[in-house]
Amino acid sequence: MSGEDTSGRSGDEPEIIESAGADEAARGELARVYAALLARAGETQVELRLDATRRACELLGDIHTAAPVITVTGTNGKTSTARMIDSIVTAHDLRVGRFTSPHLHSVTERISVDGAPVAIETFVRIFDEISAYLEIVDAELAAEGRAPLTYFEALTVLAFAVFADAPVDVVVTEVGMGGQWDSTNVADAEVCVFTRIGLDHQQFLGDTLAEIAGTKAGILDRNVDPSPAPSPVAVIAEQAEEAQTVLDAEVERRGVSALTEERNFRLLDRQRAVDGQLVTVQGLRDVYTDVFVPLHGIHQAHNAAVAIIAAEAFLGDEGKPLDLETLAEGLSRTTSPGRAELVRTGPSVVVDGAHNPDAAHVLADTLAEAFDFDYTVMVLAMLEDKDIHGVLEELHRSADAFVISETMSPRALSAETLAEAAREWVDEDSVILAADLNAALMKAIDLANAAEANSPGIVVTGSLYTVAEARLLLGRGESE
Structure with a gap:
């Protein structure tokens, strides 16, 4: 568990209850x-x-x-x-x-x-x-x-x-x-x-x-x-x-x-x-x-x-x-939802709950090895108690553009603060703010589709809160 807030939810645990098929x-x-x-x-x-x-x-x-x-x-x-x-x-x-x-x-x-x-x-x-x-x-x-x-x-x-x-x-x-x-x-x-x-x-x-x-x-x-x-x-x-x-x-x-x-x-x-x-x-x-x-x-x-x-x-x-x-x-038969998981194609969207530097390093290596994206939009939303620069240090090498947003967690890091940190690692023009994760995904899809690339990809990461919300927005609201 990634630490829980005083209401009982974990720091990377969504507050959404969604159970497909339940009456x-x-x-x-x-x-x-x-x-x-x-x-x-x-x-x-x-x-x-x-x-x-x-x-x-x-x-x-x-x-x-x-x-x-x-x-x-x-x-x-x-x-x-x-x-x-x-x-x-x-x-x-x-x-x-x-x-x-x-x-x-x-x-x-x-x-x-x-x-x-x-x-x-x-x-x-x-x-x-x-x-x-x-x-x-x-x-x-x-x-x-x-x-x-x-x-x-x-x-x-x-x-x-x-x-x-x-x-x-x-x-x-x-x-x-x-x-x-x-x-x-x-x-x-x-x-x-x-x-x-x-x-x-x-x-x-x-x-x-x-x-x-x-x-x-x-x-x-x-x-x-x-x-x-x-x-x-x-x-x-x-x-x-x-x-x-x-x-x-x-x-x-x-x-x-x-x-x-x-x-x-x-x-x-x-x-x-x-x-x-x-x-x-x-x-x-x-x-x-x-x-x-x-x-x-x-x-x-x-x-x-x-x-x-x-x-x-x-x-x-x-x-x-x-x-x-x-x-x-x-x-x-093993599945591991939210871990380098491909949830959409055309353009490809990968979600991963990396929220610390070690996990971000692994994600960057996995993207390079397994997905072969030649243009990558990184949708990033994190929690305020995480090592932001440690994560960005690992992810910025994989990203052609960052779309920065916020999770629905009460402990979400503000998009403005995260964007300011991202600008220390990449060109300012490569950092785009989005009001919410839905807007971030739409912007990322537009960027990927407009890119002059054979294999553009979108990576949604920074927290399992972020992953959970993205999966729902992309029609993958059921986890095995």
């Missing part, structure tokens, strides 16, 4: 539940604790231990990696519950069963069933002079309750922020996955990669007694040296088995393919050759390698490799 009554019930969740404190009022979430889970019958867990932390790539793990494990005939954040269009996207957002009716029913227990915990906290359950804590409890009700065979959770005190850490994961760690949320996690890595290593803690997974396996993506040094020390301190990219597994090869890429991965027990990944960019190839190893660590039995055909079938 008016169901949408009304979902709106009621969502409003109740949003009434709780958001992630800008961080509670450094696990006991409140644990207490609610225990009152509900230890729902956080109802199924084995795979937890994914990191800075960028968490959601895509979690979705790939889900797809691989599902293909091996296990029922998977997945909890990720933020969402694009409907809060139900955060809680997935069988690869799809949980039904509105189930979301509402389970929330109503657990509400009294949430109120008990709130009252106990109040008696101790402590804050009630936050939005994300309550949503975590709801997710575990949905998974216990289903029931599922395995839970894949994406850490909201950090790891050590993130509410998802109430569960003791059998496999603890670390995607690449970068600088983000410094106000909560620390100003250095070392500090951030130390907090994220908290997913290795055992918080259930007796633990359902006393000996976890850490699967660690390739890291900057500063972060890797900390993770190595934390793994050793806990006596945890670690599988680290380049030491224990690696991406051997990848080739561009229509609508994705073919990857070859040296796994723990076999080489998995020419596996199709329907996502773009070298970062997604590395995410796929990490997901394959996580699945191997979870599913492996006495040294038996994963079945290549089953693995390929699972990965081929």
Whole structure:
């Protein structure tokens, strides 16, 4: 999660509720539940604790231990990696519950069963069933002079309750922020996955990669007694040296088995393919050759390698490799909306939720590799608490023109401020202001169509708020 405002919404989470096909009554019930969740404190009022979430889970019958867990932390790539793990494990005939954040269009996207957002009716029913227990915990906290359950804590409890009700065979959770005190850490994961760690949320996690890595290593803690997974396996993506040094020390301190990219597994090869890429991965027990990944960019190839190893660590039995055909079938079904996603052609429009410098760097590389635009209009709208110049430093090399606008978030950065920053990186004539995102898209389409280019493209980025609004405006208001 990218940080939440005091209403409960995350900093990169749209406030739109859109559920295609749901009838008016169901949408009304979902709106009621969502409003109740949003009434709780958001992630800008961080509670450094696990006991409140644990207490609610225990009152509900230890729902956080109802199924084995795979937890994914990191800075960028968490959601895509979690979705790939889900797809691989599902293909091996296990029922998977997945909890990720933020969402694009409907809060139900955060809680997935069988690869799809949980039904509105189930979301509402389970929330109503657990509400009294949430109120008990709130009252106990109040008696101790402590804050009630936050939005994300309550949503975590709801997710575990949905998974216990289903029931599922395995839970894949994406850490909201950090790891050590993130509410998802109430569960003791059998496999603890670390995607690449970068600088983000410094106000909560620390100003250095070392500090951030130390907090994220908290997913290795055992918080259930007796633990359902006393000996976890850490699967660690390739890291900057500063972060890797900390993770190595934390793994050793806990006596945890670690599988680290380049030491224990690696991406051997990848080739561009229509609508994705073919990857070859040296796994723990076999080489998995020419596996199709329907996502773009070298970062997604590395995410796929990490997901394959996580699945191997979870599913492996006495040294038996994963079945290549089953693995390929699972990965081929992976989607990751809002991540280098092509949502329109003629001209091409790509949306990507890059909101920090690392993610912007990856986006720039992916555009150069996968889309071959010879004229690029960058539609940019960001939140006020992000590293604006860090993002612009990465994106300006890919842009022939910037169309600057604002998101609908209460924490939106003003278009004037963002445009002023953009002019420090490109010619003033290349920066155009638009009153809202709809106007920005229309202007970008005009620029792309007027360009003397064989392959013009539009890239909408800066925040998942921006992506969500653009997807709706372009008729893609449903997220898998």
